[in-house]
Amino acid sequence: MKILVMGHKGMLGSDLMDVLGRGHEVTGVDVGEFDITSGTDCARVVREFRPEAVVNAAAYTDVDGCETHRDACFAVNADGVRNVAEACRAAGAKAVHYSTDYVFDGTKGDPYLEEDPCRPINAYGESKRRGEEALVETLERHVLIRTAWLYGRQGKNFVKAILAKARDEGTLRVVDDQVGSPTFTLDLAQATKLLIERDCLGTYHVTNRGVCSWYDFARRILEYAQVAGVTVVPIPSSELDRKARRPAYSVLSNRKFMEATQKTMRPWQVALNDYLTGQSHIHR
Numbered sequence: 001m002k003i004l005v006m007g008h009k010g011m012l013g014s015d016l017m018d019v020l021g022r023g024h025e026v027t028g029v030d031v032g033e034f035d036i037t038s039g040t041d042c043a044r045v046v047r048e049f050r051p052e053a054v055v056n057a058a059a060y061t062d063v064d065g066c067e068t069h070r071d072a073c074f075a076v077n078a079d080g081v082r083n084v085a086e087a088c089r090a091a092g093a094k095a096v097h098y099s100t101d102y103v104f105d106g107t108k109g110d111p112y113l114e115e116d117p118c119r120p121i122n123a124y125g126e127s128k129r130r131g132e133e134a135l136v137e138t139l140e141r142h143v144l145i146r147t148a149w150l151y152g153r154q155g156k157n158f159v160k161a162i163l164a165k166a167r168d169e170g171t172l173r174v175v176d177d178q179v180g181s182p183t184f185t186l187d188l189a190q191a192t193k194l195l196i197e198r199d200c201l202g203t204y205h206v207t208n209r210g211v212c213s214w215y216d217f218a219r220r221i222l223e224y225a226q227v228a229g230v231t232v233v234p235i236p237s238s239e240l241d242r243k244a245r246r247p248a249y250s251v252l253s254n255r256k257f258m259e260a261t262q263k264t265m266r267p268w269q270v271a272l273n274d275y276l277t278g279q280s281h282i283h284r
């Protein structure tokens with residue numbers, strides 16, 4: 001299949017290139033080659049490559065930055081998605097797009113299902129919800145994948161931040177009142193490939209399996225990376241001075257994905273250990 005990956009230099013986009021490139025004809029575009037906020041650019045790159053599927057991993061992902069740069073954030077995460085969907089509709093292509101646990105308010109207490117009501121509590125979540133609506137309204141042949149707490153080999157992420165801080169400081173203070181499911185971008189890219197190959201359409205929640213707090217996650221990162229002599233102190237979110245509020249409960253149910261693909265996602269601890277020990281390999 002011919003697949004165009006938008007945002008191919010990003011954390012998820014770079015793994016999508018590797019994973020989808022095994023078995024498919026894949027090309028990628030990113031900043032410099034196109035601007036997702038331009039309808040003309042989106043139409044041009046889709047027309048030039050003539051893909052059967054467009055996978056959009058381009059986004060404005062600075063959650064705190066979205067609070068102060070609302071226009072830029074909505075231009076990419078909401079209007080940009082409409083541009084992609086319109087370009088796909090004109091070209092007869094399917095669109096695969098990513099959204100986030102931050103479309104929910106985090107008060108549910110058990111895993112969020114695809115049809116649960118969305119009530120974002122920050123600008124990033126609002127912009128991603130608007131993008132979801134634009135996709136669903138514009139293009140019937142879409143796959144909308146909500147995911148959470150990503151880390152990967154490319155770019156900045158929580159795992160790299162904890163390891164860097166541990167090198168410089170003897171004590172780390174990490175929030176323990178937000179829970180979610182850490183997810184390796186390589187695993188998400190493989191799940192995406194499955195959904196495309198099985199021709200699944202609609203909305204799916206996809207994360208690694210299991211639940212932890214950021215505090216638990218930090219401790220496990222240090223344990224698997226064999227970093228000794230660093231103390232991790234649990235703190236409430238209220239002690240962190242961040243612009244955007246975060247949902248307290250960010251767990252997404254993978255049940256629909258499992259029923260559609262007959263596959264389960266790996267437990268987050270297994271994926272993290274693979275990532276940290278460099279064992280991660282691409283499953284064919």
Ligand SMILES: NC(=O)c1ccc[n+]([C@@H]2O[C@H](COP(=O)([O-])OP(=O)(O)OC[C@H]3O[C@@H](n4cnc5c(N)ncnc54)[C@H](OP(=O)(O)O)[C@@H]3O)[C@@H](O)[C@H]2O)c1
Nearest residue numbers: 007010011012031035036058059061098100147148149150
């Ligand atoms: N990271 C997470 O924890 C997380 C959690 C849930 C959902 N998601 C979603 O998962 C998807 C992938 O996230 P990610 O963390 O892999 O993102 P990322 O690393 O920030 O990559 C996004 C890519 O999009 C590019 N981009 C930004 N503005 C653009 C524009 N105007 N035109 C074209 N390209 C543009 C970025 O380029 P520059 O770097 O040059 O700006 C970057 O290469 C996103 O939809 C995100 O919302 C992420």
